[in-house]
Amino acid sequence: xxxxxxxxxxxxxxxxxxxxxxxxxxxxxxxxxxxxxxxxxxxxxxxxxxxxxxxxxxxxxxxxxxxxxxxxxxxxxxxxxxxxxxxxxxxxxxxxxxxxxxxxxxxxxxxx
Amino acid sequence: xxxxxxxxxxxxxxxxxxxxxxxxxxxxxxxxxxxxxxxxxxxxxxxxxxxxxxxxxxxxxxxxxxxxxxxxxxxxxxxxxxxxxxxxxxxxxxxxxxxxxxxxxxxxxxxxxxxxxx
Numbered sequence: 001x002x003x004x005x006x007x008x009x010x011x012x013x014x015x016x017x018x019x020x021x022x023x024x025x026x027x028x029x030x031x032x033x034x035x036x037x038x039x040x041x042x043x044x045x046x047x048x049x050x051x052x053x054x055x056x057x058x059x060x061x062x063x064x065x066x067x068x069x070x071x072x073x074x075x076x077x078x079x080x081x082x083x084x085x086x087x088x089x090x091x092x093x094x095x096x097x098x099x100x101x102x103x104x105x106x107x108x109x110x111x112x
Numbered sequence: 113x114x115x116x117x118x119x120x121x122x123x124x125x126x127x128x129x130x131x132x133x134x135x136x137x138x139x140x141x142x143x144x145x146x147x148x149x150x151x152x153x154x155x156x157x158x159x160x161x162x163x164x165x166x167x168x169x170x171x172x173x174x175x176x177x178x179x180x181x182x183x184x185x186x187x188x189x190x191x192x193x194x195x196x197x198x199x200x201x202x203x204x205x206x207x208x209x210x211x212x213x214x215x216x217x218x219x220x221x222x223x224x225x226x227x228x229x230x
Contacts, residue, residue: 033218042116042203042220043157058217090157100147101218103157 002026004104006091012110013081021076021107023091031094032074033058033101034066036087043090049074081111114139116206118221125194126229132179133189133224135204141165145207146180146187151223152200160202163187191226199228 004025013019025032030051035043035058045058049068063085065077074093078085088108092101115138125131137146148160163171163180170178175192191198204221 040222042205042222043218044220045217088155092157100159100162102159103149106155106157108155 004091004093004102006089006104006107008107009105010108012112013078014112015082017081018077018079019081020078021089021091021109022073023075023104024073025091025093025102025104026072027093027095027102028071029093029102030071030096031099032068033092033094034064034074034076035090035092036060036085037090037106038087046076046089078109081109083111085109086111114141114206114208114217114219116204116219116221118202118204118224120224121222122225122227124227124229125191127194127196129194130190130192131194131226133191133202133204133226135187135189135221137185137187137204137206139185139206139208141208143209145209146178147205147207147218148176148178148187148189149203149205149220150198150200151203152197157203161189194228196228196230199226201225 007022033048034046037043047066049055052071067075090106091104094101117136144165146163150158150160161173177190179188201223203223206219
């Protein structure tokens with residue numbers, strides 16, 4: 001049982017490049033989330049998907065788009081990367097939006 | 113708006129001793145959930161313990177226990193018999209259930225870095 005998986009683990013981009021972070025869960029969870037973690041700030045929610053077919057903005061959605069591809073997969077896209085998006089990105093899932101969230105291992109993204 | 117404050121940026125403890133990490137939160141809600149997550153150097157976020165506000169009994173999970181003081185809006189984590197593997201960043205988090213549906217926002221504190229020394 002892998003839980004929540006994320007790819008890639010590390011990525012370096014140049015300003016203006018685009019990329020997609022992938023997330024998958026094998027726990028049959030309905031809800032999935034994308035967070036970013038910056039030093040001294042804890043985690044902040046970027047986007048979430050309460051259930052398959054729905055997505056909504058979190059606290060810091062600007063510069064990002066998401067796709068809930070199916071129940072298992074939830075991707076995060078940076079269309080034109082900026083240095084301010086240098087961060088560690090975490091995907092999480094939960095059985096429903098009232099339940100405990102379980103996190104993936106994170107992706108460290110550096111934008112030069 | 114809900115906020116979560118962890119007033120101890122860093123703490124250290126000797127192996128086998130007990131340490132308490134502090135967390136306070138601000139909310140006007142009566143029903144909510146509180147969590148402690150652990151983030152070791154591997155960066156993985158691991159759930160340590162969860163507390164429902166409507167439960168008066170403090171949650172425990174092996175060597176980890178909480179002191180939940182609802183009136184004081186305090187939610188501290190006690191780690192007993194500290195082990196080297198407990199070295200990690202610890203995050204306190206708050207969630208207000210949105211009973212009518214939608215997202216139940218998980219709000220994190222800034223974290224406390226705990227070092228366990230031999």
